[in-house]
Amino acid sequence: MPSFKDFTESDLDSVFLNPNEFGTPILIEDELVVVVMDDEKMVERKLFKGAEGFHTEELLFYVKRNALSFYPRPDNLVVFDNVDWKITDVQEDVGLLTVSGERVSG
Template identity: 60%
Template structure:
């Protein structure tokens, strides 16, 4: 087993619904996501936004291989029937970190 295989095994554990993962529907696709409210708070604090948020935001991880599209900032995505605007996307070791904000109206 090489290092890449070990990372892939760790990733499978991380997104496992019996561990941290939760089922979600993103753009009609059934996927497993790992929400991270703590990381979202860290980012808000770093931006000095604590207590000033007017938009609901989410940060979650999803395996790149589970999505048939590449999420891009400023695009919209329907997640569990709710329309969100993608504000940030990071990719690392086959995993997307996606931040979205609720589109009101």
């Protein structure tokens, strides 16, 4: 008998990561993958970081655990949509990775 986890994992592609629903195709390290951007969650997590004169941009997205050929790790640099981002946090849950990153410019 299928478990709840089986049902949620099957919904990842058909609903949550579906480009016709919530998903957006994005190039990550030259790999086209479907992600879900979460600007509202980033606002909840945002803390003042950085020094005067610097602007910190933050990124939070969800991607299927096996969609990337690598595992994003904190402090790694990743090219996301042709922009370099430093990974700050990665959490794994029910087949998804929640990835946070930041970009500092002066």
